[in-house]
Amino acid sequence: MQFLANPTRFLxxxxxxxxxxxxxxxxxxxxxxxGALVTAPAxxxxxxxxxxxxVHVPAAWMALFVYTVMALASALALIFRHPLADVAAKTAAPxxxxxxxLSLATGSLWGKPMWGAWWVWDARLTSxxxxxxxxIGYMAIWAAIEEPHKAAMxxxxxxxxxxxxxxxxxxxVDWWNSLHQPASVFRMGGPxxxxxxxxxxxxxxxxxxFLFLALHLTAMRAEIAARKIRQIQIAEIxxx
Amino acid sequence: xxxxxxxxxxxxxxxxxxxxxxxxxxxGQLMQLSGPNGSGKxxxxxxxxxxxxxxxxxxxxxxxxxxxxxxxxxxxxAHQEPVKSALSVEENLAFWRDFLGGGDVxxxxxxxxxxxxxxxxxxxxxxxxxxxxxxxxxVLVPRVLWLLDEPTVGLDTxxxxxxxxxxxxxxxxGGMIIAATHVPLGREPDLRLELGGAP
Amino acid sequence: MDFSANHxxxxxxxxxxxxxxxxxxxxxxxIRDRRLRHELERLDTQRQxxxx
Amino acid sequence: xxxxxxxxxxxxTLSLRQGGGIGTALGFFLSVVVLLPxxxxxxxxxxxxxxxxxxxxxxxxxVLLSADRIFQQDYxxxxxxxxxxxxxxxxxxxxxxxxxxxxxxxLPLAIAAPLLGFLVNLEPSAILPLALAMMLGSIALSLxxxxxxxxxxxLRRGGLLVSILVLPLYVPVLIxxxxxxQPGAAPGLTTASLLILGAIALVSLVVSPLASxxxxxxxxx
Numbered sequence: 001m002q003f004l005a006n007p008t009r010f011l012x013x014x015x016x017x018x019x020x021x022x023x024x025x026x027x028x029x030x031x032x033x034x035g036a037l038v039t040a041p042a043x044x045x046x047x048x049x050x051x052x053x054x055v056h057v058p059a060a061w062m063a064l065f066v067y068t069v070m071a072l073a074s075a076l077a078l079i080f081r082h083p084l085a086d087v088a089a090k091t092a093a094p095x096x097x098x099x100x101x102l103s104l105a106t107g108s109l110w111g112k113p114m115w116g117a118w119w120v121w122d123a124r125l126t127s128x129x130x131x132x133x134x135x136i137g138y139m140a141i142w143a144a145i146e147e148p149h150k151a152a153m154x155x156x157x158x159x160x161x162x163x164x165x166x167x168x169x170x171x172x173v174d175w176w177n178s179l180h181q182p183a184s185v186f187r188m189g190g191p192x193x194x195x196x197x198x199x200x201x202x203x204x205x206x207x208x209x210f211l212f213l214a215l216h217l218t219a220m221r222a223e224i225a226a227r228k229i230r231q232i233q234i235a236e237i238x239x240x
Numbered sequence: 241x242x243x244x245x246x247x248x249x250x251x252x253x254x255x256x257x258x259x260x261x262x263x264x265x266x267x268g269q270l271m272q273l274s275g276p277n278g279s280g281k282x283x284x285x286x287x288x289x290x291x292x293x294x295x296x297x298x299x300x301x302x303x304x305x306x307x308x309x310x311x312x313x314x315x316x317x318a319h320q321e322p323v324k325s326a327l328s329v330e331e332n333l334a335f336w337r338d339f340l341g342g343g344d345v346x347x348x349x350x351x352x353x354x355x356x357x358x359x360x361x362x363x364x365x366x367x368x369x370x371x372x373x374x375x376x377x378x379v380l381v382p383r384v385l386w387l388l389d390e391p392t393v394g395l396d397t398x399x400x401x402x403x404x405x406x407x408x409x410x411x412x413x414g415g416m417i418i419a420a421t422h423v424p425l426g427r428e429p430d431l432r433l434e435l436g437g438a439p
Numbered sequence: 440m441d442f443s444a445n446h447x448x449x450x451x452x453x454x455x456x457x458x459x460x461x462x463x464x465x466x467x468x469x470i471r472d473r474r475l476r477h478e479l480e481r482l483d484t485q486r487q488x489x490x491x
Numbered sequence: 492x493x494x495x496x497x498x499x500x501x502x503x504t505l506s507l508r509q510g511g512g513i514g515t516a517l518g519f520f521l522s523v524v525v526l527l528p529x530x531x532x533x534x535x536x537x538x539x540x541x542x543x544x545x546x547x548x549x550x551x552x553x554v555l556l557s558a559d560r561i562f563q564q565d566y567x568x569x570x571x572x573x574x575x576x577x578x579x580x581x582x583x584x585x586x587x588x589x590x591x592x593x594x595x596x597x598l599p600l601a602i603a604a605p606l607l608g609f610l611v612n613l614e615p616s617a618i619l620p621l622a623l624a625m626m627l628g629s630i631a632l633s634l635x636x637x638x639x640x641x642x643x644x645x646l647r648r649g650g651l652l653v654s655i656l657v658l659p660l661y662v663p664v665l666i667x668x669x670x671x672x673q674p675g676a677a678p679g680l681t682t683a684s685l686l687i688l689g690a691i692a693l694v695s696l697v698v699s700p701l702a703s704x705x706x707x708x709x710x711x712x
């Protein structure tokens with residue numbers, strides 16, 4: 001019953017912090033969107049489509065950041081056998097997968113006016129696509145194994161193996177991309193971004209990060225409740 | 241109505257499991273099948289259920305319905321539990337009710353005191369509880385012949401009493417039961433069939 | 440943001456898509472959290488009653 | 492008839508609740524689709540030419556590799572034994588399970604594949620013919636996969652064997668599926684291929700339950 005003992009501390013912190021985290025998220029989004037849509041100037045080359053960057057780049061950052069959080073949590077669970085770390089990794093995955101999907105979708109929407117095709121196997125998009133597969137694989141493992149404890153042990157390995165592969169995939173895809181130099185090379189981030197175009201990007205990045213924090217704490221709280229319910233059910237069944 | 245078998249021989253994987261077995265069972269009778277492990281108790285039950293073929297001999301259910309095979313007029317409870325852990329206890333039985341055609345899930349659950357666990361996922365059940373769920377399946381749809389392979393394994397005393405009550409009801413209703421078991425069934429069998437070990 | 444610029448539709452589409460998916464994620468997370476914590480309370484009170 | 496629907500309904504709920512059903516098949520489909528441009532290179536024109544073929548092959552492999560789920564679980568927990576004692580011939584049970592697999596995996600994939608065509612630069616005009624051909628073809632894919640699943644249900648390493656047994660049966664489906672999904676082809680060709688695809692589906696509708704039931708019975712012995 002070790003699991004039931006320590007989440008109470010986490011729950012106290014989460015319950016206390018969540019309202020403020022949500023508040024900060026909303027404020028950051030308001031400022032970020034205002035910056036992205038109003039104050040930031042159109043790009044001299046791309047025109048208005050550069051504004052897609054403010055939803056594309058933060059989503060890509062978060063897709064990578066959340067997988068790192070999952071890998072870290074899995075490592076913690078592996079080393080310290082901390083069941084809360086498993087809960088953290090499991091609940092982060094769907095959120096990371098949505099960010100990853102959004103980065104792919106907005107990347108495609110950005111690419112269409114620029115490259116004329118909905119999808120070009122550009123180095124960054126390809127690596128992001130592989131990251132999406134890693135997310136799907138990780139979530140499929142949790143879905144496939146019923147018993148939470150066994151699923152957790154397997155999922156830790158899957159997350160860590162995936163994490164080690166991210167730089168390898170990134171490097172090899174970049175190299176592959178330079179090999180097949182596509183006709184129209186397009187710098188995703190555009191020229192070095194300055195002043196009025198840059199701060200909205202950072203604010204949006206922060207907004208996405210706080211959104212993740214709020215969602216993650218809520219999802220962990222729900223997962224802890226789900227596990228307690230399962231243990232009560234097992235105990236109830238055990239009586240007779 | 242009578243289940244008659246004459247000089248049945250069953251061979252499995254090149255080994256003669258049993259040779260010229262004969263039996264006759266009438267409504268209201270309980271037959272206990274006993275014999276050392278590997279003496280073919282399960283094979284005989286599966287043979288009657290239509291899951292196995294005999295090399296020689298004949299097996300008929302006199303007075304049974306013409307167009308249904310013996311298996312379609314019988315219930316078979318084997319060692320493994322046909323229980324889907326992702327479905328709840330209730331959903332498991334509801335499926336069998338629709339598949340085998342009729343019966344009341346709540347009565348079946350009540351017969352083995354599973355009503356309280358109806359909404360729980362079946363994956364959380366203990367072996368004994370899964371056993372009771374498997375047994376409640378045969379109470380769901382009335383069939384004349386019961387073929388039970390070690391039915392009482394994993395049952396606690398109160399479940400055993402419920403099982404005996406259920407058997408009594410089946411026999412009183414003119415049903416027939418063949419149970420392969422080492423442990424007394426809690427009710428005296430009318431007939432015994434001793435399957436010798438492999439010759 | 441000049442809405443009449445060419446390709447403005449793509450910008451609107453990406454913001455709309457992001458909003459829809461993030462709102463969906465937020466909603467599903469909050470609903471699951473509320474549903475499970477409510478279920479947990481119900482089970483806890485039920486066990487208290489059974490115990491007392 | 493109610494019995495068949497009950498079996499299909501149960502299998503659908505099972506595949507959704509457990510093991511992510513369509514999720515894993517879709518994951519596999521995407522993995523195959525991502526390997527293609529990496530292997531062939533991101534050249535748009537080349538990708539556009541091979542897009543229909545690539546999507547068909549990815550569909551075949553996804554359906555094939557999710558096939559062993561059709562009978563495996565019911566075989567292991569003894570449900571199949573009891574299903575042979577049901578009021579309806581066992582062939583109907585085999586058919587119901589193949590239909591459940593079609594509804595839970597092949598059909599959704601056949602609908603998703605053309606929509607994911609943009610990844611391999613499939614022209615928008617090719618989406619509709621491809622979707623039509625794939626939906627029709629997916630019927631035969633599931634039914635034939637069911638035979639492979641039934642024949643290898645008792646074997647431990649059945650996965651590989653299923654592929655060798657079933658892929659040859661998939662060749663006609665691939666050929667006519669492809670000719671039915673060529674966007675620019677003469678209309679006569681498309682309808683003819685679709686009709687043949689339909690014929691293949693009907694033939695497998697008859698053959699699959701018979702073959703699967705026979706194979707399963709032998710394993711239950």
